[in-house]
Amino acid sequence: MKIKDIKIFVSNPGRNFVTVKIITDNGVYGLGDATLNGRELAVVAYLEEHIIPCLIGKDPHQIEDIWQYLYKGCYWRRGPITMTAISGIDMALWDIKGKVANLPVYQLLGGKSREKIKVYGHANGQNIDETLDNLGHLVDEGYKAVRLQCAIPGLDGTYGTLDGKKDYYELQSNRPLPPEQLWDTSEYLNFIPQLFQKAREKYGMDIELLHDVHSRLTPIEAARLGKTLEPYNLLFLEDCVTAENQSGYQQVRQHTTTPLAVGEIFNTIWDAKELLENQWIDYIRTAVTHAGGITAMRRIADFAAIYHVRTAPHGPPDISPIGHAAHAHLNSWTPNFGIQEFIGFGGAPLNEVFKHPLVFENGHLLINDKPGLGVDFDEKAAKKYSYKKSYLPISRLRDGTLWNW
Structure with a gap:
C-alpha cells in the first residue's frame, strides 16, 4: 500500500479548521487535524509546499519513519507551524492503520x-x-x-x-x-x-x-x-x-x-x-x-x-x-x-x-x-463554509505595554 494523494481542506463551520486527508492506492484514506488558530494558512502552505511532495509513494504504515522524516529531515525542527503540520499527517496515518486493521486507534x-x-x-x-x-x-x-x-x-x-x-x-x-x-x-x-x-x-x-x-x-x-x-x-x-x-x-x-x-x-x-x-x-x-x-x-x-x-x-x-x-x-x-x-x-x-x-x-x-479514529468528513458540506480570517486578541497594560494574552 502506498500514499497516492494528500488533500488539504480549509473550512469554517463555526471556526477555521485545516483538515488533512491522506488517500492510499487501495482506496483507504485517513483524516488528520492540522489547525493552528490564527495561523491556519501558514500550516496549509507548509503542508502543500514542503510535506505533500515528499510523501507521495511512501508506505502509510511506516508511521514512525515518516514522523522522523518530517521532524529530523527538515533540519529546522520544532515550532508551531512545523509541528502542527506533522500532527495532521500523523493523525491521518494512524487513522489509516486502524481502518486497515479494522481496529480503533486505542487498541493499536x-x-x-x-x-x-x-x-x-x-x-x-x-x-x-x-x-x-x-x-x-x-x-x-x-x-x-x-x-x-x-x-x-x-x-x-x-x-x-x-x-x-x-x-x-x-x-x-x-x-x-x-x-x-x-x-x-x-x-x-x-x-x-x-x-x-x-x-x-x-x-x-x-x-x-x-x-x-x-x-x-x-x-x-x-x-x-x-x-x-x-x-x-x-x-x-x-x-x-x-x-x-x-x-x-x-x-x-x-x-x-x-x-x-x-x-x-x-x-x-x-x-x-x-x-x-x-x-x-x-x-x-x-x-x-x-x-x-x-x-x-x-x-x-x-x-x-x-x-x-x-x-x-x-x-x-x-x-x-x-x-x-x-x-x-x-x-x-x-x-x-x-x-x-x-x-x-x-x-x-x-x-x-x-x-x-x-x-x-x-x-x-x-x-x-x-x-x-472513527471520524467522517463531508467534503461537499465543508465547501459551504469558507475560511474567515481572524486573529486572537493581544493584551496591553494600562500604560500601553504589550503583555501576554
Whole structure:
C-alpha cells in the first residue's frame, strides 16, 4: 500500500479548521487535524509546499519513519507551524492503520486503561453571578469538573469572556488587525479569589474547579495567587506563568500546594522536559494537534508518568472533531490520564461537516469501536463554509505595554 494523494481542506463551520486527508492506492484514506488558530494558512502552505511532495509513494504504515522524516529531515525542527503540520499527517496515518486493521486507534496503542474519559467544561461570565449561574447549568448537565473564568471589573474583554461577544470573529469586528484588550494584574489578583470563594459557598467542595491564568503573571505573582486559592481546593491552576523559562515554575511550586498545569502551546517534549523531570507541574496539557500528533503525544505521556504527572490535553473549539477524537483514543489508553478539556460538540454546521464517535454522559466522554479514529468528513458540506480570517486578541497594560494574552 502506498500514499497516492494528500488533500488539504480549509473550512469554517463555526471556526477555521485545516483538515488533512491522506488517500492510499487501495482506496483507504485517513483524516488528520492540522489547525493552528490564527495561523491556519501558514500550516496549509507548509503542508502543500514542503510535506505533500515528499510523501507521495511512501508506505502509510511506516508511521514512525515518516514522523522522523518530517521532524529530523527538515533540519529546522520544532515550532508551531512545523509541528502542527506533522500532527495532521500523523493523525491521518494512524487513522489509516486502524481502518486497515479494522481496529480503533486505542487498541493499536495497547488497549483501554479506562472505560470513560473524565472531562471539564467552561463556565464564563461578565460578573460573578453570571459565572456561577453558568457553573450551575454545567453541574445540571452532569459535569463533575468546571473551569471558571470571569470578567474583571474595570477591564473590557477579559480572557475567557470575549467582552460579551459570541466568538473571536465578532470580537474583531472586521478590523484588519488583532483586537486589543486591557490588562491589570493587581485588579485581577484581588478579584479572582472572590470568584472561587463564592463558588465554594454556593456549590460546596464536591465539584472540582479549575482556572486559567493564560500566562499573565510573573512567577511570584502566580505563587501569590496559588497560595490565595489554596482554601478552595482547585483541581489545577492553568498556565499561571509563561513557560519559555521552565524554571519559573520552580518558584511557583516552592510557594503553593495548588496543583499546576501547563502545555497547550508546547510543540515538543523538549518544551516540557525540565518541568516534568523536576516535578514542577502536576498536569501536562499538550495537544495532539500541536505537539506532533499521536506518535509524539504517546512519548510525552510516558515520560510524564515517570514523574507522577498526569495528562490533561488542550481541548478548545479551534481543534476539530478529528483532533478531539484523537485525544479520546489517547485518553482511553494513557495510564496516567488526568482529565480532558471539553467545550461541547459544536453547532449544526460543525456536525454537518464532521461526524465523530464521541458521546457525553454524566461528566465523561465515551468512545465507540469504529476502526481508526472513527471520524467522517463531508467534503461537499465543508465547501459551504469558507475560511474567515481572524486573529486572537493581544493584551496591553494600562500604560500601553504589550503583555501576554
